Structures are given as structure tokens and as C-alpha cells.
Amino acid sequence: MTRTVLNSRKITQRTAFTFLGLATVITVTPVLFIIIYTITKGAGAITWDFLIQFPSQAGREGGILPAIIGTFYLMIGTLVFALPIGVLAGIYLTEYARDNWLTRLINLAIVNLAGVPSIVFGLFGLSVFVLTFHFGLSLLAASLTLAAQALAMVITTSREAILAVPREFREGSLAIGVTKWQTVRHIVLPQAMPGIITGAVLAISRAAGETAPILVVGAAFLLPKLPQSPLDQFMALPYYLYTVATQVPNMPEGTIWGIALVLLIVVLSFDVLAAAIRIKTRQRK
Amino acid sequence: MNIKLNVPDISARPTDKCVTKLKAERVNLYYGSFQCLRNITLDIPSCSITAIIGPSGCGKSSLLRLFNRMNDLIHGVRVEGNVELDGTPIYDPKIDVAELRKRVGMVFQKPNPFPMSVFENVAYGPKRHGIKSRGELEEIVEKSLRHAALWDEVKDKLSQSGLSISGGQQQRLCIARVLAVEPEVILMDEPCSALDPVATLKIEDLMRSLAEDYTIIIVTHNMQQAARVSDTAAFMMMEPDRAGVLVEYGPTAQLFTNPKDKRTEDYITGRFG
Amino acid sequence: MLQQDIAQAAAKVTNKGLRRRLRLGERVIEGWIFLAGMLAIVVLLGIIFILLKEGLPIFANTPPWEFFFGTHWYPVSDPPTFGIAAFFVSTLWVTLISTAVAVPLGVACAAYLSEVAPSKVSETIKPIIEILAGIPSVMMGFIGLALLSPFVQSLFHLNTGLCGLTAAIMLSMMSLPIIVSVSEDAMHAVPKEFKEASYALGATKWETIWHVCIPSALSGITAAIMLGVGRAIGETMTVLMVAGGALAVPASPTDPMTTMTSAIASGIGNAVRGGLQYQALFAVGLILFILTLAVNIIAERVLERQKRKFAR
Ligand SMILES: Nc1ncnc2c1ncn2[C@@H]1O[C@H](COP(=O)(O)OP(=O)(O)OP(=O)(O)O)[C@@H](O)[C@H]1O
Numbered sequence: 001m002t003r004t005v006l007n008s009r010k011i012t013q014r015t016a017f018t019f020l021g022l023a024t025v026i027t028v029t030p031v032l033f034i035i036i037y038t039i040t041k042g043a044g045a046i047t048w049d050f051l052i053q054f055p056s057q058a059g060r061e062g063g064i065l066p067a068i069i070g071t072f073y074l075m076i077g078t079l080v081f082a083l084p085i086g087v088l089a090g091i092y093l094t095e096y097a098r099d100n101w102l103t104r105l106i107n108l109a110i111v112n113l114a115g116v117p118s119i120v121f122g123l124f125g126l127s128v129f130v131l132t133f134h135f136g137l138s139l140l141a142a143s144l145t146l147a148a149q150a151l152a153m154v155i156t157t158s159r160e161a162i163l164a165v166p167r168e169f170r171e172g173s174l175a176i177g178v179t180k181w182q183t184v185r186h187i188v189l190p191q192a193m194p195g196i197i198t199g200a201v202l203a204i205s206r207a208a209g210e211t212a213p214i215l216v217v218g219a220a221f222l223l224p225k226l227p228q229s230p231l232d233q234f235m236a237l238p239y240y241l242y243t244v245a246t247q248v249p250n251m252p253e254g255t256i257w258g259i260a261l262v263l264l265i266v267v268l269s270f271d272v273l274a275a276a277i278r279i280k281t282r283q284r285k
Numbered sequence: 286m287n288i289k290l291n292v293p294d295i296s297a298r299p300t301d302k303c304v305t306k307l308k309a310e311r312v313n314l315y316y317g318s319f320q321c322l323r324n325i326t327l328d329i330p331s332c333s334i335t336a337i338i339g340p341s342g343c344g345k346s347s348l349l350r351l352f353n354r355m356n357d358l359i360h361g362v363r364v365e366g367n368v369e370l371d372g373t374p375i376y377d378p379k380i381d382v383a384e385l386r387k388r389v390g391m392v393f394q395k396p397n398p399f400p401m402s403v404f405e406n407v408a409y410g411p412k413r414h415g416i417k418s419r420g421e422l423e424e425i426v427e428k429s430l431r432h433a434a435l436w437d438e439v440k441d442k443l444s445q446s447g448l449s450i451s452g453g454q455q456q457r458l459c460i461a462r463v464l465a466v467e468p469e470v471i472l473m474d475e476p477c478s479a480l481d482p483v484a485t486l487k488i489e490d491l492m493r494s495l496a497e498d499y500t501i502i503i504v505t506h507n508m509q510q511a512a513r514v515s516d517t518a519a520f521m522m523m524e525p526d527r528a529g530v531l532v533e534y535g536p537t538a539q540l541f542t543n544p545k546d547k548r549t550e551d552y553i554t555g556r557f558g
Numbered sequence: 559m560l561q562q563d564i565a566q567a568a569a570k571v572t573n574k575g576l577r578r579r580l581r582l583g584e585r586v587i588e589g590w591i592f593l594a595g596m597l598a599i600v601v602l603l604g605i606i607f608i609l610l611k612e613g614l615p616i617f618a619n620t621p622p623w624e625f626f627f628g629t630h631w632y633p634v635s636d637p638p639t640f641g642i643a644a645f646f647v648s649t650l651w652v653t654l655i656s657t658a659v660a661v662p663l664g665v666a667c668a669a670y671l672s673e674v675a676p677s678k679v680s681e682t683i684k685p686i687i688e689i690l691a692g693i694p695s696v697m698m699g700f701i702g703l704a705l706l707s708p709f710v711q712s713l714f715h716l717n718t719g720l721c722g723l724t725a726a727i728m729l730s731m732m733s734l735p736i737i738v739s740v741s742e743d744a745m746h747a748v749p750k751e752f753k754e755a756s757y758a759l760g761a762t763k764w765e766t767i768w769h770v771c772i773p774s775a776l777s778g779i780t781a782a783i784m785l786g787v788g789r790a791i792g793e794t795m796t797v798l799m800v801a802g803g804a805l806a807v808p809a810s811p812t813d814p815m816t817t818m819t820s821a822i823a824s825g826i827g828n829a830v831r832g833g834l835q836y837q838a839l840f841a842v843g844l845i846l847f848i849l850t851l852a853v854n855i856i857a858e859r860v861l862e863r864q865k866r867k868f869a870r
């Protein structure tokens with residue numbers, strides 16, 4: 001009698017674990033499938049010419065150089081605006097802010113900012129940067145929009161990295177008459193740097209793949225030349241992929257997969273870089 | 286041997302042992318609504334070692350941190366009464382806390398060298414205070430390390446990480462780091478509690494030699510240590526509401542051999558809880 | 559005596575040095591630090607302000623009742639009609655289905671990773687799931703378009719595979735990483751003593767997971783679900799590319815549809831600033847913002863509660 005109960009419990013457990021394992025397989029398989037499939041379908045399209053030529057025939061022939069360059073500019077632009085502000089804000093929250101209503105309000109704003117849909121950031125950027133500030137449909141407006149979106153993430157990761165610096169280091173510096181800012185500058189920031197860089201890398205990887213906001217603030221499908229100034233219009237990889245995949249008839253399938261693969265490589269290589277920095281600094285400690 | 290560097294105005298340095306370097310008058314210290322120190326009054330003589338002893342939690346560290354305003358870092362701290370350095374009230378809003386801490390340096394319980402080289406650890410303070418020339422920095426680092434009785438042990442590893450040397454060496458490195466900014470007072474909060482007996486003796490010797498030029502205040506749990514190194518001793522205790530008070534204060538020899546207060550006697554003879 | 563006087567006088571001289579320094583450079587930098595700290599609030603308030611300013615005027619043209627419940631979206635007919643019921647229903651369908659798919663999968667996967675799998679296995683699988691979080695949404699849209707939609711079409715014998723269901727399946731994949739990681743954290747936070755007590759009573763590992771781990775982690779799992787829902791509501795590109803784009807109120811998930819996000823994305827390019835369509839799309843953005851804000855605040859609250867529950 002007890003034996004059968006025991007057995008049935010064992011069987012229940014085995015069945016349950018099988019389902020849990022199955023769920024994990026179902027979660028993981030598509031990722032591997034997507035990556036492997038994209039590589040096999042897209043690798044053939046990626047040649048040197050594909051990377052350094054302008055598109056022709058509405059993208060059916062030629063390369064994707066301007067889209068790559070545009071995405072590169074966008075990443076730089078996002079970094080230039082989001083990183084310093086995000087780090088300074090992280091410093092404010094960890095080193096200067098007191099535990100009061102204002103600080104709680106800032107934290108509330110950060111949490112909620114992180115959840116705002118990207119398309120809403122697009123509307124914000126359109127109304128503020130494109131129209132009100134008259135930056136037009138430009139690299140500058142798009143960078144600012146993506147930076148606004150990246151802000152919450154950069155602040156959060158900077159804050160965590162700065163918080164992880166032991167208090168003893170700060171005290172050792174303050175105790176010999178070094179001012180607060182100098183302590184932050186010369187002790188805290190160097191220590192927090194790997195964490196901050198990890199956050200920044202993740203943020204620009206996100207910016208590289210983001211499509212909805214730049215669709216609203218005016219990425220172009222095709223342009224005859226590269227942007228010459230921040231106020232010029234631009235092409236970008238994700239928007240280019242969107243357009244050729246949905247709006248260009250008779251687009252060679254291999255080319256689309258090639259574009260997708262390039263985008264995937266750009267985005268994921270930054271993610272891998274971030275992970276590598278994280279692992280490296282963890283080992284050093 | 287002249288061990289001081291760049292002393293800008295030699296006459297400004299009080300030389301007589303009887304001068305009062307630090308003074309606390311009727312000081313109350315609160316953490317939020319909790320009173321940690323009650324009605325503390327004491328004068329710390331210059332160029333000597335003052336030991337603060339007492340049971341755990343009676344507020345020794347808090348009293349120590351009163352003198353370089355490290356308490357300011359704690360949210361909700363409040364200080365009443367008067368604290369003076371060379372006759373200047375240091376809780377005056379016109380006081381520059383960084384300047385104060387430059388003159389009243391501090392060494393902590395756990396050695397806390399910065400995660401940089403031995404050299405950079407010592408050069409850090411002078412650099413922040415505006416010394417740029419490499420030669421001058423090298424000179425300061427060597428003098429400070431010699432002064433901290435560490436030079437011979439680390440002169441070949443100046444570029445190694447400050448965290449790679451032994452615990453006792455780390456603590457002396459921290460002392461050298463303080464010496465490098467030429468303070469007048471050095472506060473030490475249980476500087477030997479994380480060290481082995483040999484390292485402890487080295488630090489004690491070092492303190493005695495530093496006492497010729499610096500005013501040193503040390504918090505310690507170790508009665509023998511207090512008796513060995515200090516010239517003056519302060520005994521603190523907690524009142525029933527956990528506020529710390531100063532029970533007895535006087536020359537070390539007297540406090541240990543002939544205490545005036547019954548509670549002091551109980552404590553130093555080990556009859557206390 | 560005289561010596562002491564001299565010493566005291568000399569000390570007074572040095573103490574001039576204790577006077578507060580201006581340190582202008584540092585004050586300026588600290589000013590910037592403060593401003594940067596405020597920026598998160600400024601941006602969030604800026605977003606709210608812009609959405610209200612650009613979106614609210616539509617209600618002068620279309621009363622809220624008609625706007626929310628109207629089933630016709632004809633922005634360029636004369637006179638134009640703005641009813642967003644179809645978008646709202648589409649968002650609802652897509653979100654519900656993707657959540658229904660992702661939550662059981664995600665929670666089961668989290669339970670497997672944190673309680674069942676040997677640590678070697680879970681350390682290998684977790685980075686793979688993180689990669690999923692990093693795949694751009696336009697890429698997921700393209701995958702849905704190229705690979706999933708033909709499959710869905712033939713499976714359900716549809717006219718087109720571009721429909722709400724396809725979008726929902728892609729979305730469920732995209733919300734899986736956050737659901738897995740937040741649920742896993744929640745299960746990790748369950749104190750060991752709880753589990754040990756359960757084992758001590760003779761419970762099997764599975765019984766412990768089912769009766770102890772999942773119930774104790776329930777608020778964390780709820781937060782994970784809310785975050786997944788927020789992600790699904792706000793996702794744009796995938797839906798824009800694979801949901802089909804029909805403007806009618808969808809009767810079933812296998813109909814082509816347009817969600818609130820894809821309505822904005824596909825319409826904003828043709829909208830003139832201050833025009834009615836522009837206002838209407840900002841109003842849709844406002845509703846999206848409010849929905850995701852609510853979902854986020856709930857998630858945050860629940861997570862806080864979870865943290866306090868096991869705080870010691
Ligand atoms: N940051 C703080 N906030 C609130 N209370 C504090 C804080 N720091 C110390 N206290 C309290 O003040 C009292 C004195 O603390 P303090 O660290 O000065 O004692 P101590 O004599 O140095 O003890 P120990 O010998 O253990 O180092 C203790 O009751 C302690 O709990």
C-alpha cells in the first residue's frame with residue numbers, strides 16, 4: 001500500500017519534471033533555431049561588396065553600407081547623450097541624494113520610464129526634437145529620442161555599479177581631506193567603470209536594434225549619400241530590414257536574410273561584449 | 286632626523302606638550318532620535334597619545350569620528366555642544382570639512398588601502414591636494430613610508446597593488462597614506478583589531494614614534510594596549526538609556542593604577558560584564 | 559607659559575585655513591549632477607505633457623465615447639472618423655494570447671532552471687535565454703513573417719498567415735526572457751528553510767516545488783507576468799509586420815488586425831502636425847502610456863511586497 005503511494009508520487013514527480021524540462025526546451029529551441037537559420041540563409045549574401053556598396057534597384061542589388069553607417073552613427077549619438085547624463089544621474093542617486101520624497105520620485109520615474117513603449121518615445125521625439133526644436137527628420141533627433149529611451153537603463157546600471165563600490169574606499173579618501181567630488185571622481189568612478197561600461201554597451205546594442213522610434217522620427221529607406229551632419233536624414237539597419245521585408249516586391253530572399261544576419265551580428269556582438277566585460281571583472285575580484 | 290616635509294609655517298605648529306589640541310565641551314550626539322553621546326567634555330593634549338576605552342557600543346567610535354566630522358556622512362546625525370581644533374569651533378558652518386579632515390586624518394579598524402599600487406595609495410592624498418611634480422611626490426611617498434616604518438618592506442614593490450601586501454603592512458600603508466597629507470591629528474579606530482600580535486606590536490611602536498610630532502587618539506578594546514601606548518586615557522560607558530558618557534579621564538598611569546571611579550576600576554580589572 | 563601663548567597664537571593663524579573654500583569647479587559639477595538626477599523626472603513628465611498636449615485636442619472633434627468605442631477608423635475620408643475600438647480589441651487579443659502562452663512556459667522554465675536542473679545545465683541555458691532578449695523586435699517580426707505565418711496559415715487553413723495569432727506567438731517569445739528571469743529570481747528568493755522543512759516532512763522535490771516554491775514566489779511571478787504583459791502591449795515592430803494590418807474589429811485571433819502600437823507606427827508618417835489624425839494617434843499613444851504605466855506600477859508594487867516578505 002505505502003509502496004504504491006510512493007511509486008505514484010515518484011511517477012507524478014517524473015511526469016512533472018518532464019513537463020518542466022519540455023517547457024525549457026520549447027523556450028530555448030526557437031532562439032537557437034532563429035540564430036542558426038539566419039546564419040545559414042544569410043551568410044551567402046554577405047560579401048565584402050555587400051557591406052561597402054550603396055543599394056541599387058530599391059535594395060534588390062548592391063549593398064547596405066549607408067544603413068550600417070547610419071546605425072553606427074545612431075549608436076554613437078545615443079551614447080554621447082545617454083552615457084554622461086546617465087552616469088551623472090547614477091552618481092546623484094548614490095552619492096548625493098538623501099532618502100526623501102524627491103529621490104523616491106526620481107526612482108519611480110526611472111522604473112516607469114523603463115516600461116514606456118518604444119513607439120511612445122517615438123511620438124515624444126517627433127513632437128519635441130523633430131518639430132518643436134526644428135531638428136527635422138535627422139540623426140540628431142533620432143539620437144536624442146533613442147537616448148531618452150536608453151536613459152533609464154543607463155542610470156540603473158550606473159547606479160548598481162557605483163553602489164557596489166565598498167564604503168571603506170570612500171571613507172579612506174574622505175578621511176584624508178579629499179572632497180566628495182574628488183573622491184567620486186578618483187576612487188568611486190574608476191572602480192565602477194566596468195559596470196558602467198557594461199550598461200552603456202547594452203544600451204547601444206538596444207539602440208542599434210530599435211526600430212519603432214526611428215520609424216516615427218524619420219529614418220529614410222534609401223538615400224543617395226551618407227549623412228554629412230547631425231542634421232541630415234539617415235538610413236538605419238533595422239528600418240531598412242523592415243522596409244525591404246514588407247514593402248519591396250520581388251526582393252531576393254537571400255538578401256533579406258543577409259541584412260537580418262548583419263543586424264543580428266551587430267546587436268549580439270555588443271551583448272556578448274557586455275557579458276565578457278562582466279565575466280572578466282567578476283574574475284578579477 | 287627631520288621627517289616633516291613642506292611645513293609651510295613651522296612656527297604655526299604648537300610644540301609644547303601642554304597645549305590643548307582638541308577640545309569637546311558638553312557634546313551631545315544623536316543618531317536620529319537615539320542619543321549616542323551625552324555631555325562629553327574633554328581636552329586632548331597635543332603631541333601625545335590619548336586612548337579611549339570602554340565596553341562595546343558605548344560610543345567610542347562616535348566620539349572619535351566627532352573630531353574629523355566623519356559622523357556627517359551618516360544621515361540624521363545631530364551634534365550639540367562645542368568641538369574645537371586649536372581653539373576653532375569645527376562644527377561652525379563656515380568650516381571647510383575637507384580642510385579639517387586634512388589636518389585631522391583617520392585610520393580605520395579594517396585596513397582599507399585603495400585598489401591601486403602602493404605608491405599611488407600614498408601619493409593619492411598629496412595629488413588631490415594639488416602636488417603634481419613627480420619628484421616631489423616620490424619624495425613624499427618615501428618619507429611617509431619611512432615614517433610609517435614600512436619603507437624597507439615595500440620599497441621593491443611600490444608598483445604592486447596595495448591589496449597584495451599583508452594585513453599589518455596594509456594598515457601601516459593606510460597610516461602612511463594619512464601621514465602623506467601632513468595632518469596634525471591622527472584618529473585611529475581599533476587599528477590593530479584585525480592584525481596578529483607581531484603586526485600589532487609594530488603598529489604600537491610606530492604610534493609611539495609618531496607621538497613626538499602628532500596628536501594621536503586611539504580607540505581600543507585592548508586594555509594592555511591602552512596601558513602600553515597612551516599618555517592619557519578616557520573611559521566611557523553607557524547609561525541605562527544606552528547613551529555614552531565619559532566616566533573618567535586622566536593620565537593613563539593614574540587611570541589604570543588608581544582609578545577614581547568605581548566603574549573604571551571594575552572595568553579595567555575585568556569585573557565588568 | 560610664554561611658549562604656550564605663542565603656540566596658541568600661531569594656531570589661530572593656521573586656523574584661517576579652516577575657513578570654507580569656494581571650490582567653484584566642484585560646485586559647478588555638483589550642479590550638473592543634480593540636474594542629471596532630475597532628468598528622469600523631466601523626461602517622464604515631458605512625455606506625459608506632450609501626449610496630453612498633442613493628443614487631448616482630438617476630443618474636441620471626436621467625443622471620448624465615440625473615440626473609444628467607435629469601430630471605424632477612416633482618418634482621410636471626409637469627414638474623418640476616429641474610433642479605436644478595433645485597435646483596442648486587437649491589442650487585447652494579442653496580449654491575452656501571448657501572455658497565456660508565455661506565462662506557463664516561462665514559469666515552468668524558471669522552476670526547471672532554479673529547482674530541477676543541475677547548475678551546469680542552467681548556467682548554459684540562461685545565457686541563451688538572454689540572447690533571446692537581445693534579438694531586435696524587427697528581426698522577430700521578420701522571422702514571424704517569413705517562417706511562422708506560412709505555418710499558421712496552413713495549420714488553420716487561413717487566407718493569410720499574417721494575423722493576430724501569429725503576432726501573439728512571436729510576442730510570447732519576446733516576453734519569455736523577462737518572465738523567466740523575474741520568476742527565477744522570485745523562486746531563488748524563497749528561503750532555504752521553507753524547502754528544507756518541506757523535505758523534512760517527507761515531501762518529494764516536485765511536491766516541494768508545487769506546494770512551497772511556487773506559492774511563496776507567487777507575488778514575484780505575478781510581477782513577472784505584469785512585466786510580460788507590459789512588454790506585449792507596447793511591442794510595435796513585430797505586430798506591425800505580422801498582425802496583418804486590417805482595420806476592422808477582429809472577431810477571432812486568426813483575423814488580420816491592427817493594434818494600438820501598429821496603428822501609430824503605420825499612421826504617423828502620413829499625419830500632418832496638429833492635424834486630426836496626428837492628434838488621434840497621440841491620443842492612442844496616451845492610452846498606451848497609461849496602460850503600460852498601470853501595468854508597471856502594479857509589477858513594481860508586487861515586487862516590493864515580495865522583497866519585504868523575505869527580508870530579514
Ligand atoms: N549610523 C548609526 N545609526 C544609528 N545608530 C548608530 C550608528 N552608528 C552607531 N550607532 C549606535 O551608536 C552607539 C555607539 O556606537 P559606536 O560605534 O560609536 O560604539 P563603539 O563604542 O565604537 O562600539 P564598538 O566597540 O563595538 O566599536 C551604538 O549603540 C550604535 O548602535
Ligand SMILES: [Mg+2]
Pocket residue numbers: 345346347474
Ligand atoms: Mg567602534
